[in-house]
Amino acid sequence: MLGNTQSDTQMAYTQIRSRILDGRLAPGAAVSPRNIAEQLTLGHTPVRSAIQRLVVEGLVDVVPRKGTYVAAPTIHDLREIFEVRLALESTAAYLAALNGPTDGLTTVVEQLKEIVDTDSTDLMTEQRIGWVFHQEMFAASRNQRLFTTYKMLRVQTGLALNELYRDDATTVRRGTREHLHIYDAIREKNPEAAHRHMWNHIVDGTDARIKIIRGSDESATHE
Secondary structure (H helix, E strand, C coil), rough: CCHHHHHHHHHHHHHHHHHHHHHCCCCEEEEEEHHHHHHHHCCCHHHHHHHHHHHHHCCEEECCCCCEEEECCCHHHHHHHHHHHHHHHHHHHHHHHHHHHHHHHHHHHHHHHHHHHHHCCCHHHHHHHHHHHHHHHHHHHCCCHHHHHHHHHHHHHHHCCCCCCCCCHHHHHHHHHHHHHHHHHCCCHHHHHHHHHHHHHHHHHHHHHHHHHHHHHHHHHHH
């Protein structure tokens, strides 16, 4: 019996957490144990246990006498998250420059260069390739613990580190050119320059990204 309860709790935890991280449960949305238990055809006890785990992880908040809600990060929270990201990604760029680019990173950069050379207006594709650039840069750092730490941070902070689509062509293209500068420093094995370019890249987009996230949170809360 205990084994079944633990299994059901893990199932509930995985399902609820996935819904939070992929946006099906938006920041500020109510997390009703009864509704979730019915949707997952599970008992109330394992669902409540799963929610408690999510509270500990910071993905869910319990408001006394009101209910349980998906956590909505404050501006202070978001700024702290981006400060950690700043340290992780600039370090990854530094290490990648010590090692030199991988084939995967070079392939991504060739795609970015083609976008710039052809002056493509496909913003979604340009941003998707840009997101892959960051993944490949961590691979090029050849430090699995660093990459694992970054991935864990993404899981714990959900929307704050997940990709957000932007429709401002000028901002997107500026980000692409910054990626190319970072790559040039990595290819030239200039770790100080790679660190500096990545640092500036993250700092440049932090305030705008926080506004996007806060705007998304507020829209979801008022729907």
